[in-house]
Amino acid sequence: MSRPYNFSAGPAMLPEPVLARARDELLNWHDSGMCVAEMSHRGAEFMRIATQAEADLRSLLAIPDQYKVLFLQGGASSQFAMVPMNLLRDHDSADYIQTGSWSKKAVAEARRFCSVNVAMNTEDTRFNRAPRQQELNLSADAAYVHYTPNETIEGVEFPYIPDTGDIPLVADMSSTLLSRPLDVSRFGLIYAGAQKNIGPAGLTLVIVREDLIGKTIAATPTMFDYQIHVKNESMYNTPPTYAWYLAGLVFEWLRDLGGLEAMADINQRKAAKLYAAIDGSAFYANPVEPQSRSWMNVPFTLANPELDSQFLSEAKHAGLLTLKGHRSVGGMRASIYNAMPEAGVDALIQFMAEFERTRG
Ligand SMILES: *Cc1c(COP(=O)(O)O)cnc(C)c1O
DSSP, X not given: OOOOEEOOSSSOOOOHHHHHHHHHTSSOGGGSSSOGGXXXXXXXXXXXXXXXXXXXXXXXXXXXXXXXXXXXXXXXXXXXXXXXXXXXXXXXXXXXXXXXXXXXHHHHHHTTTSEEEEEEEOGGGTXXXXXXXXXXXXXXXXXXXXXXXXXXXXXXXXXSOOOOTTSXXXXXXXXXXXXXXXXXXXXXXXXXXXXXXXXXXXXXXEEEEGGGOSOOOTTOOGGGOHHHHHHTTTOSSOOOHHHHHHHHHHXXXXXXXXXHHHHHHHXXXXXXXXXXXXXXXXXXXXXXXXXXXXXXXXXXXXXXGGGHHHHHHHXXXXXXXXXXXXXXXXXXXXXXXXXXXXXXXXXXXXXXXXXXXXXX
């Protein structure tokens, strides 16, 4: 059976070899006689899975020792609250860079806890670019600076890591973590919902510099305290065991493929050819300025929006799924995360050219 190419923004495609391995291990993991989903999270078998997954993630991203890795639940959306609750540390304010729908939500949630200085907001140009470093109006007394390196809905990606001096940098990397190598030491905290580029929904990764935790604001719920999760190795309560296991298989898949350098080459190639196809056509358009274009989420519009539904139904017929753009933006969006094979992007480009030739 050949599987269709699914361009969903999340939950998104998983690598086929990962799914095949999970299938092979589904009823009986490594002669344990159990499915991973049936195992005690404190048993020897699951501990092995959990420890290996963390070790593989640390090795892929070369995470320095002073960073803790947490396997949590609640999605990136819970991190919008957890970050201020844990990182304000007696400060009254935090800086936020607002470059799209997700960072806007992060700002709104942070306002429940502190005064937010929006260091830059690109909404007046419909979130079509990442600001330059010199445009950032950073404050000297901010507890941290929060930004969204890849805006999943608008398809805007920072081509650089903002310099915030001694102020901890916090990044919502839900739709870009593991797409390329990363200098983790530039960050105070990184978080990501897994369902885009890491694994299935239900798992949230947090990578946090150890010296930043343990100073939560009063009345922080136990489950929202990073230190509790650090002390309990992400097992204060029952962790999302099966999602953790699947993420571990994804980390192994990345390692076997040559790690994040190799993944970055593939991702860059995939994105470059799709943007080239869009830019080379008078029928398709992408609104994002070229140097801020995402490698992972590629929104595009048709010259005639009345053809949108026809485009989508013919694409589906051709085995190209979930290309509809986010309801707030319209048009199309192709999410081409790590798990999207280059052949899937080629198939999309070919379909787009054919659609333009016959219907455009
Ligand atoms: C998907 C997404 C979120 C929301 O993630 P949930 O896990 O659904 O809470 C937040 N930020 C970014 C950048 C995303 O892509």
